[in-house]
Structure formats: structure tokens, C-alpha cells
Amino acid sequence: MLGLVNGSFYALLSLGLAVIFGLLGVVNFAHGAFYMLGAFAAYIGLSALGINYWWALLLAPLAVGLLGIVIERLFLRHLYQVEPVYGLLLTFGIALIAEGVMRSQFGASGKSYPVPALLQGVFNLGFMMLPIYRAWVIFASVAVCFITWFLIERTHLGARLRAATENAKLVQAFGINVPLLVMCTYGAGVALAALAGVLAAPVVQVSPLMGSSLVIVVFAVVVIGGMGSILGAIISGLVLGLIEGLTKVVYPEASNIVVFIIMALVLIWRPAGLFGKEP
Amino acid sequence: MRAQIAVYGVLAALALIAPFLGLYPVFLMKLLCFAMFACAFNLLLGFTKMLSFGHAAYFGASAYVTGWLVTAMGWGTVAGILGGVGVAMVLGLVIGAIAVRRQGIYFAMITLALAQVVFFVCLQANFTGGENGLQGIPRGSVLGVIPLGGDRTMYYFVLAVFIAIFLLIRRIVHSPFGQVLKAIRANEPRAVSLGYKVDRYKLAAFVLSASLAGLAGSLKALVLGFVTLSDVSQGNSGEVILMTLLGGSGTFLGPVIGAFLVVTLQEYLSDLVGAWVSVMIGAIFVVCVLIFRRGFVGEIQRRFAASSD
Numbered sequence: 001m002l003g004l005v006n007g008s009f010y011a012l013l014s015l016g017l018a019v020i021f022g023l024l025g026v027v028n029f030a031h032g033a034f035y036m037l038g039a040f041a042a043y044i045g046l047s048a049l050g051i052n053y054w055w056a057l058l059l060a061p062l063a064v065g066l067l068g069i070v071i072e073r074l075f076l077r078h079l080y081q082v083e084p085v086y087g088l089l090l091t092f093g094i095a096l097i098a099e100g101v102m103r104s105q106f107g108a109s110g111k112s113y114p115v116p117a118l119l120q121g122v123f124n125l126g127f128m129m130l131p132i133y134r135a136w137v138i139f140a141s142v143a144v145c146f147i148t149w150f151l152i153e154r155t156h157l158g159a160r161l162r163a164a165t166e167n168a169k170l171v172q173a174f175g176i177n178v179p180l181l182v183m184c185t186y187g188a189g190v191a192l193a194a195l196a197g198v199l200a201a202p203v204v205q206v207s208p209l210m211g212s213s214l215v216i217v218v219f220a221v222v223v224i225g226g227m228g229s230i231l232g233a234i235i236s237g238l239v240l241g242l243i244e245g246l247t248k249v250v251y252p253e254a255s256n257i258v259v260f261i262i263m264a265l266v267l268i269w270r271p272a273g274l275f276g277k278e279p
Numbered sequence: 280m281r282a283q284i285a286v287y288g289v290l291a292a293l294a295l296i297a298p299f300l301g302l303y304p305v306f307l308m309k310l311l312c313f314a315m316f317a318c319a320f321n322l323l324l325g326f327t328k329m330l331s332f333g334h335a336a337y338f339g340a341s342a343y344v345t346g347w348l349v350t351a352m353g354w355g356t357v358a359g360i361l362g363g364v365g366v367a368m369v370l371g372l373v374i375g376a377i378a379v380r381r382q383g384i385y386f387a388m389i390t391l392a393l394a395q396v397v398f399f400v401c402l403q404a405n406f407t408g409g410e411n412g413l414q415g416i417p418r419g420s421v422l423g424v425i426p427l428g429g430d431r432t433m434y435y436f437v438l439a440v441f442i443a444i445f446l447l448i449r450r451i452v453h454s455p456f457g458q459v460l461k462a463i464r465a466n467e468p469r470a471v472s473l474g475y476k477v478d479r480y481k482l483a484a485f486v487l488s489a490s491l492a493g494l495a496g497s498l499k500a501l502v503l504g505f506v507t508l509s510d511v512s513q514g515n516s517g518e519v520i521l522m523t524l525l526g527g528s529g530t531f532l533g534p535v536i537g538a539f540l541v542v543t544l545q546e547y548l549s550d551l552v553g554a555w556v557s558v559m560i561g562a563i564f565v566v567c568v569l570i571f572r573r574g575f576v577g578e579i580q581r582r583f584a585a586s587s588d
Contacts, residue, residue, distance in 0.1 A: 027384050078569060084384050085330045086568050092517055093564025100558035220392040256399040260392045264377050267389065271380045
């Protein structure tokens with residue numbers, strides 16, 4: 001069960017990562033940092049401003065998404081012409097900055113965030129006790145993933161986005177403002193990471209380092225799913241979370257590395273990833 | 280060419296007299312170890328354009344193995360170093376064989392993820408001391424002849440190894456093998472069409488780079504006498520990228536200068552500003568990537584080339 005909760009976070013994070021990669025061609029190393037910032041935004045909102053969980057769920061992704069937009073405009077924009085590894089390095093630097101700032105302000109220790117009153121308690125499923133909050137996390141993540149998938153695959157906006165992914169120049173020539181689209185996509189992807197952070201805040205400890213190891217797992221998830229494949233990112237996120245959870249029960253020592261081992265196996269067997277198209 | 284030889288001569292002379300200039304020998308050795316690490320990394324990034332985001336795995340694993348062999352197994356210093364390098368080589372072979380199947384961004388992500396496996400193994404295995412790391416690693420002696428306990432003797436030993444590796448890397452890059460690597464960097468499909476087994480060349484470069492990174496890690500373990508998890512962590516992988524980038528990837532002296540800058544910065548600032556060090560490292564990363572992609576040595580070379588035209 002805990003595995004599925006983790007899987008929900010993986011799915012939300014790898015979804016954002018896949019969308020950003022699809023359009024910008026940038027592997028966003030700062031994704032874990034934005035997840036961390038989302039959780040901290042919720043924590044600061046509650047402790048300093050009295051903003052409750054439900055408002056944090058809305059406001060934290062907005063705030064972090066705006067930060068993402070600023071970063072895209074100021075920095076990332078200048079790197080679309082050069083090789084994509086520079087985008088990775090830039091966002092790595094940004095992640096270091098974000099982590100360092102938060103660590104100097106809040107220390108390295110974890111802060112706890114209370115579960116909102118409405119979602120406290122457990123469901124008794126007969127064979128096991130399911131905390132309501134965990135069920136909510138899974139439900140909310142799957143819903144958000146579905147909405148995002150629907151937006152991209154079934155709406156006009158999504159069609160433009162997919163077209164711009166395919167051939168940005170041509171789409172620009174048709175009179176669609178591609179730079180704006182790119183900016184908003186980055187903001188939205190980052191907001192998804194922050195949303196995952198808010199959802200995670202009551203389950204895990206809110207700490208400046210919570211994102212840095214997670215982002216590597218999410219990278220592996222995205223490689224397994226096939227970069228740029230949205231459905232692949234969602235499904236492999238959930239499934240790998242589940243596998244990781246099961247490993248924790250069966251053979252706890254391997255639970256940290258099982259995702260990476262699967263990644264290596266997938267790469268040997270299918271270098272493009274399970275849902276990837278390119279050779 | 281003459282200017283180059285002059286620069287090398289001055290640097291070598293400086294390195295030889297450095298311990299007599301009042302500089303702390305252990306700090307100098309640390310600089311040399313990281314410089315060697317960066318040079319090994321540069322062999323991959325600078326001369327074949329493969330960005331490995333997990334080089335700390337080879338550096339750290341080799342450091343751990345050497346430390347363990349020398350401390351717990353009672354091996355000699357040289358045998359311990361060779362054992363560590365051997366492990367780094369095998370790791371490089373396994374991880375490299377998986378990673379060279381993909382290019383660019385994917386290569387970076389795969390090396391990062393597999394390096395994380397090495398990190399977790401080091402965290403959980405018995406011989407590494409887990410969160411505490413290894414401590415009290417003896418330096419021993421070179422084949423029972425030259426004792427390395429004294430800081431100055433150790434310094435000249437490390438310097439000798441460093442110079443040998445530096446020259447070896449120059450030799451590799453200028454060899455026919457290095458030329459093929461450059462051809463792959465310039466245009467991979469063309470190299471394939473000329474009949475080169477590109478993947479094998481890349482893997483060979485990867486294994487070489489991993490082994491030399493391992494050598495740097497082993498020496499660092501002996502110099503400082505301890506190994507910690509941070510040696511094998513992704514932060515260390517990031518720092519070696521920064522060193523190479525800042526000094527100038529694809530140049531010979533660049534990584535050395537970059538390593539000196541980054542290590543010095545960390546050494547002197549970590550007491551002053553605490554957690555802000557990682558903010559500064561991050562900021563240097565951002566500046567480097569945005570406006571300083573050639574690095575120091577790269578910029579200087581470009582100026583020279585421009586003025587001589």
C-alpha cells in the first residue's frame with residue numbers, strides 16, 4: 001500500500017518530467033527540488049501564514065509554477081540552441097541552489113506536516129487498515145494524472161502542444177505563440193511536481209533533501225517508461241512504486257535499488273523503454 | 280607549442296616546491312587527487328562528449344575497496360590501490376556496457392541511476408562501515424621500500440602518480456585510439472559508416488575513465504585516511520562535472536585548474552558560510568552553463584587563437 005502511495009508521487013513527478021522533456025528537450029534535474037519547494041511552501045504557509053492544507057494544494061503549485069516560469073524565462077530559454085545536456089546541468093545547478101537556500105534557512109532535519117482533519121482516521125478494509133489520507137493521495141494523483149493526460153491528448157491546447165513537440169518551427173509559422181507555450185508547459189510541469197510535494201508533506205518528513213534522491217528514481221522511472229511518453233510515465237510510475245513497496249516487504253535491503261535494476265534490465269532488453277517509440 | 284611547454288614547466292616546478300612554500304601538504308594532495316579525478320572525467324566528457332553523471336561511483340567504490348583491503352585485509356599499499364582500481368574497472372565495464380547503448384541525455388541519466396545503485400550498496404554493505412564510512416586507513420609503503428607515513432613523501436608519491444596519469448591521458452588522446460574517439464565526437468554516424476565499432480570505442484573510453492577515476496579515489500582514501508559516503512554520492516559526481524566545465528572541458532589543463540578552484544573554494548568557504556557553499560556551487564554551475572561553456576582554459580585558448588590570426 002505504501003508502495004502505491006510512493007508510486008503516485010513517482011507518477012506525478014515523471015509525468016511532469018516527461019511533458020517538459022517532450023516539448024523543451026530538457027531533462028529537468030530541478031524536478032526534485034521543485035517537489036521539495038512545494039512541500040515547503042505548504043509547510044511555511046501553514047506555520048507562518050495559517051494557510052490550510054486545501055488552499056496549499058492550490059496555492060503552492062501556483063507559487064512554485066510561477067517560480068518555474070521565471071527560471072524558464074531567465075535561464076533555460078537561452079539553452080534551447082545548444083546541446084540538451086546543458087539544460088540538465090543548468091537545472092542541476094538550480095537544484096543545488098534551492099536545496100542550499102532551504103537548508104540554510106530550515107536546517108537539514110525534517111519537519112512534520114499534520115494530516116488535515118477531514119482526512120484523518122482509517123478505513124477498515126477487513127484484511128487491513130487503510131489510512132484515509134493514503135487513499136486520498138492515490139485518488140488525487142490518479143485523478144490529476146488523468147486530467148493531464150486528457151488535456152494533452154484530447155483538447156485543442158493539447159493538440160497544439162503535441163504539434164509543437166513534433167515541429168516547433170512549423171507550429172510557430174502557423175501563428176501559435178510557441179515560446180509562450182513552452183513557458184507555460186515548464187510552469188505546469190513544475191507545478192505538478194509541487195503538487196506532489198504538497199500531497200507528500202503529511203506522509204514524509206518535509207526536509208530540504210527530500211527531493212534529491214527522489215529525482216534519480218524518477219529519472220529511472222522515465223527511462224523505463226520511455227522518455228516523452230506520457231502514458232508510459234504514469235503507468236510505470238505507479239507500477240514501479242508498487243514493485244518497490246513489495247520489495248520492501250520481501251527483501252528490504254534491495255528496495256532502494258530495485259527500480260534501478262529494472263531500469264538496467266529494460267535497457268538491455270528494450271533500449272527505448274517500454275512505451276518509447278524511437279529506436 | 281613552446282608556450283605550452285613553458286606553462287607545463289612552470290607548473291611542474293611549482294608543484295615540486297609547493298610543500299616548501301608553506302602550503303599544507305594534505306590539502307595539496309587532496310587537490311591533486313581531485314585534479315586527477317577531473318582529468319579522468321574529462322577523458323570522457325571532453326574528448327568523447329559523453330556526460331557521465333555517476334563518476335563518483337568509481338571514485339568512491341575504489342576508495343572503499345582500497346581502504347578495506349589495506350585496513351581489514353592487511354594488503355600492501357600498491358596492491359590495495361590496484362585492487363580498488365580493478366573494482367572500478369569492472370564497475371565501469373558493467374555500467375558502461377549498459378549506458379553506451381544510449382546517447383546524450385539518456386546516457387547521463389543511466390549513468391546517474393546506476394551510480395545510485397553503487398551508492399546504496401556502499402550504504403548497506405558490511406565492509407564499508409555504512410553511515411560511518413571507513414576510518415584510520417594506514418598509508419603503508421610503496422612495495423615495502425618507501426614508507427609513505429610522512430606527508431611530504433606521500434605528497435611526492437601522489438604527485439608522481441598524478442604526472443604519470445596526466446601524461447598518459449595526453450598520450451591516449453593523441454593516439455590513434457584518441458583520434459577515433461574525436462571522430463566519434465565530431466560525427467558519430469560517419470564514424471559508423473567508416474567501419475568503426477563505435478560502441479566498443481566508447482566503452483573502452485568509459486572503462487579507462489572509470490579506472491583512472493578509481494585510482495584518484497584510492498589515492499584520496501590513503502591520503503586522508505578515511506572514506507565517507509559523500510565520496511560515492513551524486514554530489515561528488517556533480518562536483519567533478521563542475522570542475523571540468525569550469526576549467527574547460529576538452530583541454531588538458533582545464534580540469535586541473537577547475538579542480539583546484541572548486542576544492543579551494545569548498546575548503547575555505549565551508550567554515551565561513553556553511554550551507555551556502557552548495558548555493559555558490561549551484562550558482563557557479565548556472566553561470567558556467569549560461570555564459571562560460573568553454574571554461575577558463577578554453578576561453579584563454581580561444582583568445583590566443585584569435586590574436587594570432
